[in-house]
Structure formats: structure tokens, C-alpha cells
Amino acid sequence: MPASSGTVPVPPFTLDRSSPVPLYFQVAQHLEHAIIDGTIPPGTLFHNEIQLADELGLSRPTMRRAMQHLVDKGLIVRRRGIGTRVVQPKVRRQLELTSLYEDLSASGQKPTTELLSFGTAEADEDVAARLGVTVGSLVARLDRLRSANERPIARMTNYLPERFADLDPDVLADQGLYQVLRTRGVVLHSATQTIGARTATAAESRQLGEPRGAALLTMQRTAYDDHGAAVEYGTHVYAASRYSFEIDLLTP
Amino acid sequence: MPASSGTVPVPPFTLDRSSPVPLYFQVAQHLEHAIIDGTIPPGTLFHNEIQLADELGLSRPTMRRAMQHLVDKGLIVRRRGIGTRVVQPKVRRQLELTSLYEDLSASGQKPTTELLSFGTAEADEDVAARLGVTVGSLVARLDRLRSANERPIARMTNYLPERFADLDPDVLADQGLYQVLRTRGVVLHSATQTIGARTATAAESRQLGEPRGAALLTMQRTAYDDHGAAVEYGTHVYAASRYSFEIDLLTP
DNA sequence: CAGTGGTCTAGACCACACC
DNA sequence: GTGTGGTCTAGACCACTGT
Known part of the structure; x- marks a missing residue:
């Protein structure tokens, strides 16, 4: 045959x-x-x-x-x-290195950002280790509250090397951080993230509109450019009742 | 030059x-x-x-x-x-499709498993959709409590197609589920997982040795073999105070 | 056995970055 | 310009699968 x-x-x-x-x-x-x-x-x-x-x-x-x-x-x-x-086309795509802003935009939701603070700070031990700078040196720090469809969904604190301390606050409120970095010529290469959970503090409950003691998803991420230099370290908390991480994997 | x-x-x-x-x-x-x-x-x-x-x-x-x-x-x-x-060798490896048992073994901890129940059950709507079987058909179900270094860390419920209803309970208590499936000739190909968080129920607090209202990490995973058929659907909860997910990514 | 994908070779031309 | 990686070709031999 x-x-x-x-x-x-x-x-x-x-x-x-x-x-x-x-x-x-x-x-x-x-x-x-x-x-x-x-x-x-x-x-x-x-x-x-x-x-x-x-x-x-x-x-x-x-x-x-x-x-x-x-x-x-x-x-x-x-x-x-x-x-x-x-095979069955079950896997949509590899987990991608995107920001929450892009995730929400892609899923048809309407993200808005409130820039709570933006300036420089001295790197503590944790931030210094993540960004590869010396303890006490200046780094850019921004705090943001991200909402989807008018409801707050995430509180985000990000640290960047000092050369980014001149970013435009208006632009930061208008776009995702990674989008802004790309316009500055940053080529993202890789990242490592840790996903965990804990209960909300009183302040977090208030900011995110969640009940006292609600469970929060936490994510810490360090992103690197193609020279291997850290360009961003962020610690984020998400209202777990309205957000979760979806991951598609292939066996190696 | x-x-x-x-x-x-x-x-x-x-x-x-x-x-x-x-x-x-x-x-x-x-x-x-x-x-x-x-x-x-x-x-x-x-x-x-x-x-x-x-x-x-x-x-x-x-x-x-x-x-x-x-x-x-x-x-x-x-x-x-x-x-x-x-570049800097920051990225250890792509997120891999491993079981918690293998994760713990690899990190030098000593995993033990208590098989809480094992048998067949009728698939409800959720399980049927995940495994691609009809509602009400028989599937294998197992409930396990996984401990690391003598302390309970995760409560796991898994559903598998009925052909796996004859797995050996002793082996299940001794090895990771994926390890057992491999010995049955299953070639894992891909998976999709959702990671979220919620507060523990009273029963979960007791089982995991966590305080009332503690935050738990939740993970639902469906795994597929290389024919695209679902071979496992699991819903797991982890004690967030002692467990988190680490993920390394490359930009696409 | 015949058929498949896996590996390897020795060339060629092209698009892009830098000087 | 010159040098780089990106693409493409036309073959060859091998290892594995099923009959």
C-alpha cells in the first residue's frame, strides 16, 4: 500500500x-x-x-x-x-513576559493607573541585590495602583536603575511600564518571578476594596535586558478574588 | 585590525x-x-x-x-x-512540568505522602469538561496530603481517566503522580495551570497546620499527553507561608 | 524489510551593523 | 566598504519503527 x-x-x-x-x-x-x-x-x-x-x-x-x-x-x-x-491545539502559547497592563488590555478589559508616588530612593539590601547595585545607592521607585474596569485590582511597587529616574509621570499613568521601557530602547530578555500568597494588611484591604484579611496574590519579578543587567524589580500584590495567573506549559 | x-x-x-x-x-x-x-x-x-x-x-x-x-x-x-x-546566566531553565513531589525532592527536602482516599467517582461538569469525558461517567479520583520535612504543605485532589483506576495505592504514597504515570507509558506533552489564592477553610487550616483564615495558594492544572488527550486534572492548595512558585521566563 | 525523522556536510546568497 | 548572522539548497548517512 x-x-x-x-x-x-x-x-x-x-x-x-x-x-x-x-x-x-x-x-x-x-x-x-x-x-x-x-x-x-x-x-x-x-x-x-x-x-x-x-x-x-x-x-x-x-x-x-x-x-x-x-x-x-x-x-x-x-x-x-x-x-x-x-496534536490537540490546547496550548495557546508559552508564558510571556508581559506586564499586567498588557494582560488586561489583551483580555479586553480597560486598565487605568494611578501613580501614587514617583521619585528616587536609597536601595535597601533586597533592592540592591535584585538590581545589582550597592546598598544605599540611588534608584528610581514608583508606586502605582492599577484598576480594571474602574475597580482597583493591584498595588505595584517598582524599582529601576537611577538612569530611569527621569521618566515622565504622565506617560507612566498612561501606559504599562514595559511599554515605557521599550520606548527608551530597553530590550527585555528574561525575568524570574516568584508567585505567593498572604493575607491583606488593613491598608491593602482599603486600597484594593477587599474585606479585612482577604487573600492576596503576591508576585516579585526581576527583569533583565539582553546584556544581563537587571532593569526592573517589582513587588506586586493582586486582589485574589478577581485575579489569577494562567500559565501554559510544554514539556521540555 | x-x-x-x-x-x-x-x-x-x-x-x-x-x-x-x-x-x-x-x-x-x-x-x-x-x-x-x-x-x-x-x-x-x-x-x-x-x-x-x-x-x-x-x-x-x-x-x-x-x-x-x-x-x-x-x-x-x-x-x-x-x-x-x-549574557548573564540568570535564567536557570524554563518552567518545567514537574510535580510537587519532584520539586521537593530536587530542592533537597524530604517529601512524604498520605493517601487520604483513592477510588472512582462520577465526573461532575467541571471534571468532565477538563478531562474531556461525559458528565456522570466514571473517573479515578485521589486525595493526598503532601508533607515536606514532616510538615503538611499541600492538599491535592486529582482526577484521571478511568483506565487509571487500578493504580497501586502503595506506589501512589511512595512516588509523585507524574512518575507513576510515566511508568504506565504516559508521555506528558503539555499542561495549562491557573494559580490563585484564597483564605483557608477551617478543615484546610487543620490539615495544613495553618492558622484560621490563613492565605493559601491554589493551583488547578490539566495535563495532556502527546495525543492531546487529557490525562490528569488536579486542584491543589498550598500553605502559602511555606510555599511559592518560582518561574523563569525568556522573552518570546 | 521499507519508510520515517535525526544528523551532518559544503557550499551559496542575502540583510544588517559598523566604519 | 567589511564582517556578521540569517536563510536556503542538494545531497548523504544513520537510527528507529513497524511489517
């Missing part, structure tokens, strides 16, 4: 060889759409990669690269001796 | 071309160690990739693949026209 029995080709589409978009990426994107919109249902087995490359007029390495891209996204699984199979 | 001014080669080592370990992986691993142990300090610029390939007697694609591996791990940054630079 022929090898292609029960297997499918890449759905027809036109490669644009004059486009600046790499060929492997055009193929990967086309397949990703086809998988997500159900044109290629879960469980489908593809033709083998040499055949696929021929069908699209590509070399095998380029075709492989497109498929590897989909493996990394968790959309397909490849097994030597078996073939390439579509 | 020569191109190699201020740039470094791959530290000397011997490739094993007869090993089943791929060459690109041998190179990547060697470089990873050298970066992590400080032999190649942060900020270092490598020779260009053609030169590196020559030095090791490899082709350029193979050398590129090794470097790409390190980019994915967040250890180096590459810029067209500039070169390849080592």
Missing part, C-alpha cells in the same frame, strides 16, 4: 519567494492557521518531510525547519519511523 | 564522533558548562560562526545549531552584523 495512505499534504497555498518573510516561516504560519482553524484536524498524519518539501518546491532542511517551529509551539509531534502528527 | 580581536574561541575539548550524542549537542553542552562555571564570562564575544566551525572541524550548520540551542536556553544573544555574546 502506498506510503501516503491516510496522510495529508500541506494545504495548497502560494509561497512568496520575494517576500522578506523567510520561507520556513511562511510555511509554519500557514500550517499553524490550518491546524488552529480545524482545516487539519488533530490526529492527522502528514506526508513524510521529503514528499512535503517536494510538493512545496522546497529543500528538505527548509521544510524541516518549518515543522520544527510547529513542534516548538506544541502543535505537532514527530516520531522517527512513524511520522508527523497533529 | 584582525576580526578576532577581543573575541574568543570555543574552549578546547574533544568531540566524540563515534558517540550517539549529536555533535551539535556535545558542543552546546560543553559551552553551557563553560558559561555557567564562569570559564566564559558574561559579555564575552565569540569568534564568528564560520571560524568557530573551522576550529572544531565542524560544518557551519552544525555549529549554528549548537549556538541556537544556547540562544533558546537564554545563555547567549546573537545579532546580525555584531556577533554572538554571552
Whole structure:
């Protein structure tokens, strides 16, 4: 029986060889759409990669690269001796390094920010260690109250290297911090965050409009640029009754 | 001035071309160690990739693949026209799909498990939706209390497809759930989890040895195998005073 | 056994950054 | 300009899977 029995080709589409978009990426994107919109249902087995490359007029390495891209996204699984199979598109995307502002905007909510304070402070031991500066040196500090749909949802304190002490308060009230940093030419590279919980203090209850002793989600995050230098350290608390973290993972 | 001014080669080592370990992986691993142990300090610029390939007697694609591996791990940054630079090795690893049992073991603590109940139950609407079965059908259910160093730290309820209803209770008390599933041939592929917080009920306070009204971390997780089928749905609560989630991220 | 993906090679041309 | 990484090609051999 022929090898292609029960297997499918890449759905027809036109490669644009004059486009600046790499060929492997055009193929990967086309397949990703086809998988997500159900044109290629879960469980489908593809033709083998040499055949696929021929069908699209590509070399095998380029075709492989497109498929590897989909493996990394968790959309397909490849097994030597078996073939390439579509899995359930359950995983939306890797956890991304976004700010709460962008999270809320993306989910269709309407974030507003109240800038409680903004200035410089001396780094204590914790802040100094996180930002990689010496204890007592000056750092920028901002306190913000973030609301979604007119209700306060998070209290955020952030520390940044002193060179950011001249940020525009109006802009900070208007955009997410990461958005502001990007306009300053900061390229974020990585971050480490710790998520925990504790009960609210009286002041926090008042600020967030939560009952006394309510549970709060806490998050501390240090973000690094692509030189490995810390650009931000934040300690945030969230009203747990109205906020939680969603994380999609792939096995390594 | 020569191109190699201020740039470094791959530290000397011997490739094993007869090993089943791929060459690109041998190179990547060697470089990873050298970066992590400080032999190649942060900020270092490598020779260009053609030169590196020559030095090791490899082709350029193979050398590129090794470097790409390190980019994915967040250890180096590459810029067209500039070169390849080592960043601070702050990011330990991507968030991994591990069980609490493995987390505790890895961190040198001594996990123990009390199996509170184990049997079958009818799936309610929530469980049915998560596991992709029909409401009212039978599923396996287990309740466990996990302790670290003799102190209870988490209360865990898990639901699995009915085919796992014959797991050995003794083994469940002895190992992590994911470990047990792997011995049954389950290949985990992905998961989605939601992390939140709430205050403890009276029963939870008692079980976890926390004060009344203490804050708890909550986590719901659905895990999928490589066919896209749900293999586990769990709702867990953790004593927030002694447990938090650590997450390292790279920008996409 | 035949078929699959995994690895590796030796070239080529291009886009971008810096001088 | 020159040098860098990014992309692409056309082959080759190997390891694993299922019959």
C-alpha cells in the first residue's frame, strides 16, 4: 500500500519567494492557521518531510525547519519511523513576559493607573541585590495602583536603575511600564518571578476594596535586558478574588 | 585590525564522533558548562560562526545549531552584523512540568505522602469538561496530603481517566503522580495551570497546620499527553507561608 | 524489510551593523 | 566598504519503527 495512505499534504497555498518573510516561516504560519482553524484536524498524519518539501518546491532542511517551529509551539509531534502528527491545539502559547497592563488590555478589559508616588530612593539590601547595585545607592521607585474596569485590582511597587529616574509621570499613568521601557530602547530578555500568597494588611484591604484579611496574590519579578543587567524589580500584590495567573506549559 | 580581536574561541575539548550524542549537542553542552562555571564570562564575544566551525572541524550548520540551542536556553544573544555574546546566566531553565513531589525532592527536602482516599467517582461538569469525558461517567479520583520535612504543605485532589483506576495505592504514597504515570507509558506533552489564592477553610487550616483564615495558594492544572488527550486534572492548595512558585521566563 | 525523522556536510546568497 | 548572522539548497548517512 502506498506510503501516503491516510496522510495529508500541506494545504495548497502560494509561497512568496520575494517576500522578506523567510520561507520556513511562511510555511509554519500557514500550517499553524490550518491546524488552529480545524482545516487539519488533530490526529492527522502528514506526508513524510521529503514528499512535503517536494510538493512545496522546497529543500528538505527548509521544510524541516518549518515543522520544527510547529513542534516548538506544541502543535505537532514527530516520531522517527512513524511520522508527523497533529496534536490537540490546547496550548495557546508559552508564558510571556508581559506586564499586567498588557494582560488586561489583551483580555479586553480597560486598565487605568494611578501613580501614587514617583521619585528616587536609597536601595535597601533586597533592592540592591535584585538590581545589582550597592546598598544605599540611588534608584528610581514608583508606586502605582492599577484598576480594571474602574475597580482597583493591584498595588505595584517598582524599582529601576537611577538612569530611569527621569521618566515622565504622565506617560507612566498612561501606559504599562514595559511599554515605557521599550520606548527608551530597553530590550527585555528574561525575568524570574516568584508567585505567593498572604493575607491583606488593613491598608491593602482599603486600597484594593477587599474585606479585612482577604487573600492576596503576591508576585516579585526581576527583569533583565539582553546584556544581563537587571532593569526592573517589582513587588506586586493582586486582589485574589478577581485575579489569577494562567500559565501554559510544554514539556521540555 | 584582525576580526578576532577581543573575541574568543570555543574552549578546547574533544568531540566524540563515534558517540550517539549529536555533535551539535556535545558542543552546546560543553559551552553551557563553560558559561555557567564562569570559564566564559558574561559579555564575552565569540569568534564568528564560520571560524568557530573551522576550529572544531565542524560544518557551519552544525555549529549554528549548537549556538541556537544556547540562544533558546537564554545563555547567549546573537545579532546580525555584531556577533554572538554571552549574557548573564540568570535564567536557570524554563518552567518545567514537574510535580510537587519532584520539586521537593530536587530542592533537597524530604517529601512524604498520605493517601487520604483513592477510588472512582462520577465526573461532575467541571471534571468532565477538563478531562474531556461525559458528565456522570466514571473517573479515578485521589486525595493526598503532601508533607515536606514532616510538615503538611499541600492538599491535592486529582482526577484521571478511568483506565487509571487500578493504580497501586502503595506506589501512589511512595512516588509523585507524574512518575507513576510515566511508568504506565504516559508521555506528558503539555499542561495549562491557573494559580490563585484564597483564605483557608477551617478543615484546610487543620490539615495544613495553618492558622484560621490563613492565605493559601491554589493551583488547578490539566495535563495532556502527546495525543492531546487529557490525562490528569488536579486542584491543589498550598500553605502559602511555606510555599511559592518560582518561574523563569525568556522573552518570546 | 521499507519508510520515517535525526544528523551532518559544503557550499551559496542575502540583510544588517559598523566604519 | 567589511564582517556578521540569517536563510536556503542538494545531497548523504544513520537510527528507529513497524511489517
